[in-house]
Amino acid sequence: MTEKKRVVVVGSGIGGLTAAVKLSQTQKYDVQVYERLSFAGGRFTQHDHDGYAVPTGAVHMVPHGMKGPFAKMMFGKMSKGGLDLGRHGLEFLPSMKFACRNIDGVHQGSDGPMEIMRWFPFKDTFNLPRLLLARAKKPGGPDETLDGETWMRKRFSDPFVDFLDAFINFAASVRFHQMPASTTVRMIQNCFWSDRPHVPKGGCKSVIDALRKDLKQYGGKLKLSHEITEIISGDEEAATKGHRFAVGIRRRGREDATWIGADAIIHNGGHPNLLDTLSDDFHIAQDIRDRINNTQAAGGIGFVFGLDDEIPHRDSGVTMLPGLSRVGGYVIPTFSDPSLAPKGRHMMITHQYVPKSDIKAEIQRGREELHSALPWLEKHGEEVAVHSYHRNWPCNRTPQGSELPGDVGVEGIRLVGDGVKGHGWMMIEGVTSNVPDALQGIAASLRN
Numbered sequence: 001m002t003e004k005k006r007v008v009v010v011g012s013g014i015g016g017l018t019a020a021v022k023l024s025q026t027q028k029y030d031v032q033v034y035e036r037l038s039f040a041g042g043r044f045t046q047h048d049h050d051g052y053a054v055p056t057g058a059v060h061m062v063p064h065g066m067k068g069p070f071a072k073m074m075f076g077k078m079s080k081g082g083l084d085l086g087r088h089g090l091e092f093l094p095s096m097k098f099a100c101r102n103i104d105g106v107h108q109g110s111d112g113p114m115e116i117m118r119w120f121p122f123k124d125t126f127n128l129p130r131l132l133l134a135r136a137k138k139p140g141g142p143d144e145t146l147d148g149e150t151w152m153r154k155r156f157s158d159p160f161v162d163f164l165d166a167f168i169n170f171a172a173s174v175r176f177h178q179m180p181a182s183t184t185v186r187m188i189q190n191c192f193w194s195d196r197p198h199v200p201k202g203g204c205k206s207v208i209d210a211l212r213k214d215l216k217q218y219g220g221k222l223k224l225s226h227e228i229t230e231i232i233s234g235d236e237e238a239a240t241k242g243h244r245f246a247v248g249i250r251r252r253g254r255e256d257a258t259w260i261g262a263d264a265i266i267h268n269g270g271h272p273n274l275l276d277t278l279s280d281d282f283h284i285a286q287d288i289r290d291r292i293n294n295t296q297a298a299g300g301i302g303f304v305f306g307l308d309d310e311i312p313h314r315d316s317g318v319t320m321l322p323g324l325s326r327v328g329g330y331v332i333p334t335f336s337d338p339s340l341a342p343k344g345r346h347m348m349i350t351h352q353y354v355p356k357s358d359i360k361a362e363i364q365r366g367r368e369e370l371h372s373a374l375p376w377l378e379k380h381g382e383e384v385a386v387h388s389y390h391r392n393w394p395c396n397r398t399p400q401g402s403e404l405p406g407d408v409g410v411e412g413i414r415l416v417g418d419g420v421k422g423h424g425w426m427m428i429e430g431v432t433s434n435v436p437d438a439l440q441g442i443a444a445s446l447r448n
Helices: 014-025 069-075 113-119 122-133 148-153 158-172 181-192 204-217 271-277 286-294 359-373 427-447
Strands: 005-010 029-034 046-049 052-055 092-094 099-103 106-110 198-200 221-223 226-233 245-251 258-262 264-267 300-307 327-331 346-353 381-389 413-415
Touching: 005 014, 005 258, 005 427, 014 029, 014 204, 014 264, 014 427, 029 226, 052 300, 052 346, 052 381, 069 427, 099 113, 099 158, 106 113, 113 122, 113 158, 122 181, 148 158, 148 181, 158 181, 158 327, 158 346, 198 204, 204 221, 226 271, 245 264, 264 427, 271 286, 271 413, 300 359, 327 359, 346 359, 359 381, 413 427
Parallel strands: 005 029, 005 264, 029 221, 264 413
Antiparallel strands: 046 052, 092 198, 099 106, 226 245, 245 258, 300 346, 300 381, 327 346
């Protein structure tokens, strides 16, 4: 019998773990995942804080429910490209509303996408079918001259655009004016065509736990607290000859790295980190290097509040806060899954984009906006945690509409993660939508 070819997966976020599990299920490869942090899951997991399941970056939501790429990957049959993780008890719970908004202190909820349109002028309902049927080609073409806000305000009322702009802020850490029109159109199409959001039963970590169980079941290995120091040609090291790559691995707390051989690499650590570790022996075209170096990571801030059970808001729908300068919205997932907070309590998670680099000042401005928009928060809530990401952390968060290529031109290497989301797909939907293409590229390189 011939020895299995080895695939090294860099990073254990949703993209890396999903790709690793899918490869392991084929039983064709030796799959090894290396994560530099002491926990798996990246921004899609959680830590316990006095009984609250505080997320590391996500909001415990599956944006497009059971109809989106994420659910199809998690629950789909293996014969059809899915992972069939229901075998491990994974379950998604529907949110109580499709979407909500808070206007002048009044909470409104909708049960479906068309019910939302009752909140807005007739011209929005009239023009929406044109938007949903528009051809939203990928951004970057020579005729891509409009940003999303300009395109939307030419066709829809200000209240409707402000509502959707708040949602984009909540979901993607950007505003319409920062996105190409084609990305804006495609994102809205994906949202209106999808299911209502769902909450993973047990929170984000339940998904990560199911992925880890499946990875182990099929022989894949995950090593935490290990970072990649360098990627060079396999022939450069005696221990890795016969492999396409030699990968330097350093365990936390140790100075020296050890070398392992790899025949292919799936990188979930971000394009800048790949460039930093990849030897000059591997050619990457200058235009790709320029795109990577000129892309600034998006930033976001999230508050986590513990709430008593006397709050006036009584559903788990994502609530938009249109008209605010920074905060896009909030969600109370405990109305779908009470286990995410202590008994008799609720957990609220907010999100806002970061227009300025002074994170401490932006946190304070967001806090002030929230208390102004939700007067009941002062009486019924307590701030449990604040998380933020900006600059190069997390390293693979590129702005929506500015995604980088998953193939940088090095045979045997493909990138996954937030930096290579599929066109118009946001958050974890975008990450998983790109995984099949990355795996096809890896499989083709291993046949060569």
